[in-house]
Each structure stands twice: as C-alpha cells, then as structure tokens.
Amino acid sequence: MSMKDMMPNFELYQPASVDNALDLLEQFGADGWPLAGGQDSYDWFKDRAKKPRAVIDLNGISELRGIKETAEGVEIGALTTLTEVINNDIIKAQYGLLASAASRVASPQIRNMGTIGGNLCQDTRCWYYRYGLDCYRAGGNTCYADTPQGMNREHCLYEADRCVAVSPSDTATAVVALDGSMVIRNKSGEKVVKAEEFFVLPAVDIIHMTILKPGDLLTAIRLPKTWAGARFYFEKVADRNTWDFALVNISAALKVNNGTIEDARMVCGGIQCTPKRLTVVEDIIKGSPQNEETAELAGKSASRGATPLNYNHFKVPLMENLVKRAIRSA
Amino acid sequence: MVAASKENFIVNDKSAVLAPDKLIRHVRLARLLHWLMAICVLVLLTTSLLPIAEIKFSWVTLHWVTGLILAVTALTHILWSLFRTRIRQMVFGLRDMQDAVRTLLWFFRISGQEPAKPGKYSPAQKLIHHGFAVTILASIVTGLLMMVKVDTPLWERNPYWLSNASWGIIYIIHDLASMLLVTMIMLHIYFAFRPEKRLYLRSMVLGWISRSEYASHHDPTRWENK
Numbered sequence: 001m002s003m004k005d006m007m008p009n010f011e012l013y014q015p016a017s018v019d020n021a022l023d024l025l026e027q028f029g030a031d032g033w034p035l036a037g038g039q040d041s042y043d044w045f046k047d048r049a050k051k052p053r054a055v056i057d058l059n060g061i062s063e064l065r066g067i068k069e070t071a072e073g074v075e076i077g078a079l080t081t082l083t084e085v086i087n088n089d090i091i092k093a094q095y096g097l098l099a100s101a102a103s104r105v106a107s108p109q110i111r112n113m114g115t116i117g118g119n120l121c122q123d124t125r126c127w128y129y130r131y132g133l134d135c136y137r138a139g140g141n142t143c144y145a146d147t148p149q150g151m152n153r154e155h156c157l158y159e160a161d162r163c164v165a166v167s168p169s170d171t172a173t174a175v176v177a178l179d180g181s182m183v184i185r186n187k188s189g190e191k192v193v194k195a196e197e198f199f200v201l202p203a204v205d206i207i208h209m210t211i212l213k214p215g216d217l218l219t220a221i222r223l224p225k226t227w228a229g230a231r232f233y234f235e236k237v238a239d240r241n242t243w244d245f246a247l248v249n250i251s252a253a254l255k256v257n258n259g260t261i262e263d264a265r266m267v268c269g270g271i272q273c274t275p276k277r278l279t280v281v282e283d284i285i286k287g288s289p290q291n292e293e294t295a296e297l298a299g300k301s302a303s304r305g306a307t308p309l310n311y312n313h314f315k316v317p318l319m320e321n322l323v324k325r326a327i328r329s330a
Numbered sequence: 331m332v333a334a335s336k337e338n339f340i341v342n343d344k345s346a347v348l349a350p351d352k353l354i355r356h357v358r359l360a361r362l363l364h365w366l367m368a369i370c371v372l373v374l375l376t377t378s379l380l381p382i383a384e385i386k387f388s389w390v391t392l393h394w395v396t397g398l399i400l401a402v403t404a405l406t407h408i409l410w411s412l413f414r415t416r417i418r419q420m421v422f423g424l425r426d427m428q429d430a431v432r433t434l435l436w437f438f439r440i441s442g443q444e445p446a447k448p449g450k451y452s453p454a455q456k457l458i459h460h461g462f463a464v465t466i467l468a469s470i471v472t473g474l475l476m477m478v479k480v481d482t483p484l485w486e487r488n489p490y491w492l493s494n495a496s497w498g499i500i501y502i503i504h505d506l507a508s509m510l511l512v513t514m515i516m517l518h519i520y521f522a523f524r525p526e527k528r529l530y531l532r533s534m535v536l537g538w539i540s541r542s543e544y545a546s547h548h549d550p551t552r553w554e555n556k
Contacts, residue, residue: 141479141497141498141501142479142489142494142497143487143489144489146487147487147488147489147490148488148490149490160481161388161390162390162479162480162487200386201388203388203389203390203391204386204387204388205381205386213384
C-alpha cells in the first residue's frame with residue numbers, strides 16, 4: 001500500500017445538530033465515519049486503509065464544544081480541542097492531570113485542531129495495521145507484530161490476545177485516573193459508561209479500541225468531583241519529545257494527608273490495548289507514607305504479570321521507574 | 331415375532347439385555363461421549379458465533395480449551411468404537427443404499443413397498459453420524475492447526491508456520507465445517523424431538539428402548555454385528 005496524493009472520494013455531510021448527526025450515523029452505519037479534528041482520519045483516508053462511504057463532519061455542532069461545571073464535576077464536550085482543554089481555568093485548577101496529559105499530545109498545531117473526543121477514540125498506531133496489512137485488527141487472521149521477526153518495540157506488555165497493539169492516547173490515561181465517564185449517544189438514547197469500560201481489550205473485540213458501535217457518538221466526557229484538586233502526576237516517555245506517541249505514559253492521582261497516601265489511582269498507557277489501571281500499585285501505596293521506600297516497593301510491583309515481546313523488554317523498567325517517579329513527585 | 335427377535339438378540343448380543351422388557355441401545359460410555367461432544371460443539375459454536383453477532387466477550391481461551399476437550403472426547407469415541415464396539419453396525423453399506431432408495435420411492439409414492447426395518451441404526455442415522463464425524467473431525471484438525479497461531483501455556487504462537495494461502499484454506503474449512511454443524515445440529519434436534527423418533531432421544535439419555543419398540547422399529551436379524 002502506498003500513500004496516495006489525492007484524497008479519495010467520499011460523501012461529505014455537515015450536520016448542525018447532534019440529532020442530525022445521529023440520523024446520518026444510523027443511516028450509514030459502518031460506512032459512515034464521524035469526523036472531529038481530522039488529525040488521524042485524513043491519514044487513514046489518504047492511505048486508503050479506511051474507505052468510508054460517507055464522512056460526517058461534526059465540526060458544525062456547537063453543542064459538542066466547550067467545558068462546563070456541573071453539580072457532579074465538569075463536563076467536556078467531545079469536540080473541545082486539546083488546546084482549549086489545556087487552557088481552561090477549571091481544568092487547570094481542578095483537573096491538572098488532564099491538562100498535563102493533553103499538553104503532551106503531538107504538537108501545538110495538532111492540539112489546536114485535534115479534539116479530546118478524537119484523542120480518546122483514536123485507533124492504535126501499530127504500524128503493521130496502519131500499513132494496511134490484513135492483520136486481526138483489520139479483519140484478517142494473523143498478527144504481524146507478534147512473531148519471531150515482528151517489530152514490536154512499541155507494542156504491549158499485558159493482555160495480548162492475538163493482537164498486541166496498544167492504546168496511543170495520552171488523555172485516556174488521565175481520564176481513567178480521574179475516574180471519568182463517557183457520554184455516548186445514538187438513536188436509541190444516551191448512556192454513560194465509566195472510562196475504564198469504554199476501552200476494550202482484543203480478547204473482547206479485536207477490531208475496535210472502544211465500545212463505540214456504528215451509529216454511536218461520543219458526545220462528552222464527565223469528570224467527577226471525587227478527584228478534583230488531588231495531587232497529580234503525568235509523564236510521557238516517547239522517542240522524540242517534540243512530537244511522538246508514548247512508549248509508556250503514566251497518569252497518577254493521589255490523595256495525601258499528613259504525608260500518607262489515603263487514596264490513589266494510577267493508570268499506565270502504551271502497555272496494553274486499553275489504559276491499564278495499576279491496581280496492585282494502588283493497593284500497595286494506599287495507607288503508606290509518600291516516601292522513597294513506598295515508591296521503590298510500588299515500582300517493583302508495577303510490572304507484575306508483564307509478558308514482554310521480543311523487542312519491548314525495555315518497557316518493564318520504564319514502567320517501574322515511571323511509577324516510582326509518580327509516587328515521589330505527585 | 332417378539333419371541334423370535336428376543337431369542338435372536340440374546341444370542342447375538344447378550345450384553346444388550348437390560349431387563350425383560352428393555353434393551354440397551356447405548357451403553358453408559360457411549361451416552362457420556364455423545365453428550366460431552368454435544369456440549370463441546372455447542373460451546374464452540376456459541377463462543378465463535380456470538381462475537382460475530384456483536385455479543386462481545388473474551389472467547390478465544392474458552393474456545394480452544396473446549397476444542398481440546400472435544401478432540402480428546404472424539405479420539406476416545408473413535409478408539410472405543412474401533413476396539414470395543416461393533417463398528418460395522420455403523421457402516422453405510424450397499425444394503426443401506428438400497429434401503430434409502432426404497433424409502434425415498436415409498437415417500438414420494440413411486441412405490442408401494444414400505445421401507446425396510448433397519449438394524450441398530452437406520453440409513454438416515456448412519457448418514458447424520460457420518461456427517462457429524464466428517465465435519466467435527468475437519469473442525470478438530472483445522473482447529474488444532476490454528477492453535478499454532480495462539481499463545482498457550484505450552485508454546486508461543488507462530489503465524490508463519492504455514493503460508494498465508496494454506497492458512498486461508500484452513501480457515502475456510504474450519505468455517506465451512508462450523509456452518510455445516512449448525513445446519514446438522516438443527517436437523518438432529520428436530521428429528522430427535524419428532525414423536526416417532528423420541529425413543530432414540532430417550533435411549534441416548536437413559537440408554538434403553540423397550541422390547542416392543544425394538545420389535546416395531548428394527549429388524550432383529552440386522553441388529554447384531556455380522
């Protein structure tokens with residue numbers, strides 16, 4: 001498959017309301033492609049790796065934009081750009097973890113166009129899949145990355161099930177760490193699911209990264225007050241600091257009282273197909289003092305159960321060290 | 331007629347006598363293997379087809395573990411049939427062919443000659459058995475080959491073991507066998523619950539048929555192994 005100069009033909013629809021968009025999404029089903037910032041979509045189209053019949057451009061739907069405070073916390077419209085998330089006063093003051101994570105996504109230009117909904121829903125970066133090979137994720141019957149010869153430096157440590165791809169989203173780890181929820185609408189109505197349940201493992205659905213089905217639309221992200229104003233830490237390790245996807249990233253939210261960690265949520269990205277809650281680490285550090293000893297112990301336990309592939313053993317110490325740093329620095 | 335058949339039956343297959351009015355059609359091991367295979371096939375079909383119907387769950391491990399149980403069960407059935415039972419009772423021979431033609435001619439009212447009574451198994455039962463045997467064995471063999479492509483506690487996956495074209499053929503055989511199994515199971519269950527066939531369903535549950543059923547449905551001279 002080679003990169004084409006021309007964008008392929010598709011029907012373009014520009015709905016002005018969510019209801020209108022849902023009508024179109026239902027009408028086209030799997031042949032419809034909801035377009036937000038387009039920072040990933042256009043690559044897919046140009047590479048001819050995805051060939052939707054209809055593109056439903058959501059950018060004219062104002063109700064999908066903006067950040068507002070609610071009685072339960074804060075609600076972020078799915079079409080809110082990453083730059084808007086980073087610069088929002090409420091997010092900066094109360095949910096700094098998300099602002100930090102969003103600020104490490106790609107480049108300023110991409111953050112100006114890219115949306116939080118798009119960042120959360122983006123597809124994996126596995127280069128075999130992106131290249132258009134007929135792997136499991138593309139509906140085929142093999143994984144080219146998990147083979148003796150496969151180049152799997154960027155791939156997963158956990159929950160491989162035929163496919164070894166990882167979630168590339170930086171904001172996903174933060175939203176899960178903040179115990180966020182996703183608001184999903186379709187023609188049947190609206191449902192709210194926990195962010196942890198929004199992302200799916202290949203064992204459950206090898207073709208999709210999220211539970212979104214044709215006809216579904218992510219309309220908003222809700223962050224509860226539970227973790228507002230907690231101590232946060234986000235770090236992303238990538239091959240290039242200026243513009244790259246995470247090899248491993250970590251989002252940590254800690255509630256500390258008199259030097260003791262009372263509660264914690266730690267989530268790692270880049271190590272499995274979904275943001276991974278480090279529940280073992282959380283259990284270890286809850287009730288422990290926030291000190292070097294706790295950090296060391298938690299770091300050692302962080303990678304328990306990891307099964308590295310041929311070329312990604314480096315992710316194990318990387319993950320352990322990120323956990324240590326998160327506990328030291330949050 | 332009943333007396334003659336009883337005498338003939340006892341002479342040729344003493345182990346089949348359960349009680350004065352009941353005859354064993356399927357011994358305990360045969361029934362156990364049948365139901366075990368049935369459960370395995372249903373689990374295998376469920377785990378593979380539900381995700382296609384958008385009911386998503388983690389199915390792969392359950393699928394291949396059940397597949398292994400089916401393989402062991404089928405192997406046990408084959409070995410037991412070869413060495414401990416009269417396998418010729420299940421052979422579809424020339425006489426079965428003649429019986430089948432005669433039944434069809436009678437069914438379509440081309441001939442007035444009634445179908446002949448079968449031995450232990452009718453031509454239709456033999457055919458459905460052989461249909462299941464072929465499709466299940468095809469599923470097992472292709473499924474075992476496909477296990478090379480999944481990680482198990484015993485080995486790591488290797489998708490390059492065969493060429494893409496070979497894998498394609500294996501997948502097609504596996505999928506076609508699965509589709510055939512769905513059809514045959516529907517047929518099998520339909521006939522198992524037909525009023526005139528329920529004695530066979532009961533015999534697969536409890537093991538026996540009554541002597542009167544034996545006399546009215548079977549030809550004693552053909553029941554035993556020859």
